[in-house]
Amino acid sequence: MKHVVFDIGAVLVEWDPALAWVDDLGQSETNAFLERINFDKLNLACDAGATFNEAASLLDDSDDAALLRQYVERYSQTVPNKIQGTWDILNALKAKDVRVFAITNWSVETWPQGCKAHPELAEVFEFTVVSGQVGMIKPSVEIFSYFCVEAGVDAADCIFTDDGLHNCLGAKAAGMNAIHFTGPDALEAGLKQRGLL
Template sequence: MSIDTVVFDIGGVLVDWQPHLAWSGEMGEDAARAFLTRIGFEKINLACDAGARFEDAAAGLADKEDAARLAAYVARYTRTVPDKIAGTWDLLYALKARGTPLHAITNWSAETWPEGLKAHPELAEIFGTIVVSGEVGIIKPSTQIYRILCSGAAVAPERCVFIDDGLHNCIGARAAGMDAIHFTDAGALEAALVERGLL
């Protein structure tokens, strides 16, 4: 079965996500990064990608100032995704122009996803099916999330190539029956798509 469908990750492939930007304007970059480290933000964010709420995570912090800061994260979210990743949008639009079916799977909180769409409304328009981990309660690299995409898009996994900046997520996609491209930069991605006859 030939590959004719492209499935994108979003953060780290199409959109540059920098969580410290939610607070760096008032605290400075170093202090904002230190805050994220201090509260274990990476773990908190992953839990929220799987369906937890930032407000609940904030309530679990002992330091009141840290808790108040984290509780404001969703309202400040658009500050964290100001930029598109150079080059990949050109490839996305080139695929669209060729009539290639385009879908997306993203590890993204259900709370912050609407804010991400405010910053980059094109995301809501260009993809046929988008699976947001926080909405389904399952995160990559679980094979189940790739199967949810295939079911929603009515496409066999063998027809899909998945693009992600996380190698472990590519491994998960392959385990679900998809081809996968580990994203490093737009030039390498273009070459991989050309190799597969998609560009």
């Protein structure tokens, strides 16, 4: 194994969509709103290529639709902090000339906002697949196979890490090794076991 492929949200940066509205609505009303509109499912559809305006247009309640339409412009508030321990690992890998890549489920609309909040995301990887840009989404084998072709790497040479176990299973189905991300310490241990750190 020669290369490490990172997920980004909840691995390299914290992400909490409630932060887009909590200052206005408070935590309990924000939570109720997110549950009421099935935000997780709508967000996944946007990660796959839909727009948040299209998602909002499907909501029956006009107030809820107006709130959802605020999401993209407020997105930077939802990714406030780096997960520094993972960045330390990434930098250590690069210092050892390990090639680092990323495959992320991220909307084509919010990805630029995330990169504005954390410019390193646009610079640190040799190649990044953003699901919303390519119309494929983890954990489908398709997106991992697409990554390998476009990056010019063999799946068997890649170690993928993601906080979603289902995404790790998708990577394994595509022929990659995978480490389920539960924190920087466990990731570091897994990479040491595989001889990359």
